[in-house]
Amino acid sequence: MGVSGCGKSTVGALLADALGCSFHEGDEFHPPANVRKMQAGIPLTDEDRWPWLECLAAIVQRQLASGQPVVLSCSALKPEYRSVLRCGRRDGGCGSDGGCGVAFVLLEPPAAALEARLAQRAAAGSHFMPASLLASQLGTLRYDPAELYLHFAEEAALQPPGDTFGSIVRPAAM
Numbered sequence: 001m002g003v004s005g006c007g008k009s010t011v012g013a014l015l016a017d018a019l020g021c022s023f024h025e026g027d028e029f030h031p032p033a034n035v036r037k038m039q040a041g042i043p044l045t046d047e048d049r050w051p052w053l054e055c056l057a058a059i060v061q062r063q064l065a066s067g068q069p070v071v072l073s074c075s076a077l078k079p080e081y082r083s084v085l086r087c088g089r090r091d092g093g094c095g096s097d098g099g100c101g102v103a104f105v106l107l108e109p110p111a112a113a114l115e116a117r118l119a120q121r122a123a124a125g126s127h128f129m130p131a132s133l134l135a136s137q138l139g140t141l142r143y144d145p146a147e148l149y150l151h152f153a154e155e156a157a158l159q160p161p162g163d164t165f166g167s168i169v170r171p172a173a174m
């Protein structure tokens with residue numbers, strides 16, 4: 001989880017490979033109207049995000065019910081969004097080890113690095129998300145550290161993606 005450009009797709013795909021499980025890129029499940037809005041530089045509202053989050057939560061629950069692990073990349077910027085991903089309810093409130101089988105890893109590189117990544121992507125025309133939405137993404141992100149399984153902040157979120165995923169897998173394997 002984390003704001004646009006934090007590295008969640010890159011690290012998530014590596015993690016899923018290492019775990020031999022499926023990987024879902026949350027952005028691929030946005031309804032077209034959400035993508036058009038972001039492309040136009042308009043931040044999504046809660047109402048825009050709920051159906052998308054519920055769809056992602058259904059994927060997670062299906063995988064868990066089948067006993068299969070799954071890795072999902074999703075911005076999940078607010079506690080109530082993560083509650084939906086954990087248990088389908090907005091007020092779920094189970095913590096990092098709350099027994100729901102869902103753990104969040106937050107990648108939080110410095111804002112300057114995020115700006116550079118998004119500018120590079122925009123110049124390459126390789127992503128729908130404009131760099132102008134970064135301020136809104138950063139302003140929307142809210143978390144209580146106790147709620148997170150792992151948090152890679154500042155320099156720790158700038159290490160090569162392979163090192164980040166290695167640090168996720170090691171504690172998970174213990």
Ligand SMILES: Nc1ncnc2c1ncn2[C@@H]1O[C@H](COP(=O)(O)OP(=O)(O)OP(=O)(O)O)[C@@H](O)[C@H]1O
Nearest residue numbers: 003004005006007008009010117157158159160161
């Ligand atoms: N640890 C890292 N060091 C350097 N560059 C990175 C790192 N992680 C990701 N990147 C690069 O940053 C850019 C954004 O990464 P990525 O697409 O994984 O982010 P994201 O959080 O999934 O973004 P979005 O949600 O906007 O799709 C990519 O160009 C990726 O190669």
Ligand SMILES: O=C(O)[C@H](O)[C@@H](O)[C@H](O)[C@H](O)CO
Nearest residue numbers: 003004005027044075076129
């Ligand atoms: O909740 C949101 O505002 C969205 O999920 C965004 O975070 C983007 O989809 C994503 O990061 C693409 O760049």
